[in-house]
Amino acid sequence: MAEKSKLIIENAIKLFSTNSISSTSIQDIATESGISKGAFYLHFKSKDALVVAIIDYYSDLITSCIQKSDYDELIPREQYNLKLTDLFESILKHKDFILVQMKDPSIPLTDEMKSSLKRLNYKMTQFHQNYLTELYGEQIKPILWDLTLIIDGLFHSYLKFLIHAPVVEIRTLVPYILERVDSIVEGLKPEDALLKEEQVTAVLSDFFEVDDSISVSDTLNEIRNVIKESEKKDELYVSIDMLEEESQKTHPRVPIIQGMLLNLHNEPVLRSLIQRLVNHYQLNDSLFND
Numbered sequence: 001m002a003e004k005s006k007l008i009i010e011n012a013i014k015l016f017s018t019n020s021i022s023s024t025s026i027q028d029i030a031t032e033s034g035i036s037k038g039a040f041y042l043h044f045k046s047k048d049a050l051v052v053a054i055i056d057y058y059s060d061l062i063t064s065c066i067q068k069s070d071y072d073e074l075i076p077r078e079q080y081n082l083k084l085t086d087l088f089e090s091i092l093k094h095k096d097f098i099l100v101q102m103k104d105p106s107i108p109l110t111d112e113m114k115s116s117l118k119r120l121n122y123k124m125t126q127f128h129q130n131y132l133t134e135l136y137g138e139q140i141k142p143i144l145w146d147l148t149l150i151i152d153g154l155f156h157s158y159l160k161f162l163i164h165a166p167v168v169e170i171r172t173l174v175p176y177i178l179e180r181v182d183s184i185v186e187g188l189k190p191e192d193a194l195l196k197e198e199q200v201t202a203v204l205s206d207f208f209e210v211d212d213s214i215s216v217s218d219t220l221n222e223i224r225n226v227i228k229e230s231e232k233k234d235e236l237y238v239s240i241d242m243l244e245e246e247s248q249k250t251h252p253r254v255p256i257i258q259g260m261l262l263n264l265h266n267e268p269v270l271r272s273l274i275q276r277l278v279n280h281y282q283l284n285d286s287l288f289n290d
Contacts, residue, residue: 065087092166
């Protein structure tokens with residue numbers, strides 16, 4: 001992103017958090033950014049386009065936290081702990097975006113804004129579910145959606161509090177949240193699940209939109225991380241490399257993709273990640289059911 005566009009976005013967020021979106025004019029944003037109103041339109045065609053860019057900018061901040069590879073050598077719990085810590089710190093550093101949402105909770109959203117927010121929801125949900133599955137195993141699958149909403153609710157509730165009253169150290173808070181999730185997992189049985197997979201599937205499109213730009217490459221990277229200690233990793237890497245090669249083609253060969261995914265599917269620890277790719281390529285689910 002061009003530095004001038006970034007400057008306009010950051011100044012706009014600051015003004016929106018103080019005056020609301022509807023009360024802030026393009027001239028206000030241009031003046032705050034030290035440019036003319038005409039120069040504003042060289043970067044954004046309208047205020048709506050700017051709001052979309054702000055959502056994408058915020059989404060990129062979050063994505064950089066949850067996808068960073070700095071902690072790849074650590075065990076999953078430590079990775080999750082540190083990424084959640086980074087996420088808290090990054091969002092609080094840019095808390096004006098949250099203040100905008102609090103000030104204008106009923107902002108009229110264009111289809112493009114809704115799409116951007118749905119992609120962000122998808123990224124965050126996948127982030128939580130991947131780590132929850134790594135921490136607690138496939139046995140939590142029946143309660144995975146309940147756990148996802150619980151940890152997401154804890155995260156955002158503390159986040160809203162800390163925006164106004166930063167009285168808790170983030171590095172103390174995150175382990176505290178994870179310990180509470182430990183207790184919840186210990187106390188829940190599969191039959192206790194409130195949200196069944198079929199119920200969630202029926203309404204997914206209302207909340208999520210798969211971001212194809214991250215779906216394949218990021219999933220393959222996650223698979224590599226999961227198997228890096230496996231005795232069979234060299235054999236499995238061959239399948240992953242072929243999948244990566246096919247994913248970069250204009251017309252990926254579905255039989256090759258299906259065959260490589262079936263090779264990887266033999267590893268139980270990979271199955272939730274493989275299912276994501278099965279959904280992405282719209283493959284026959286029955287082939288991947290034991």
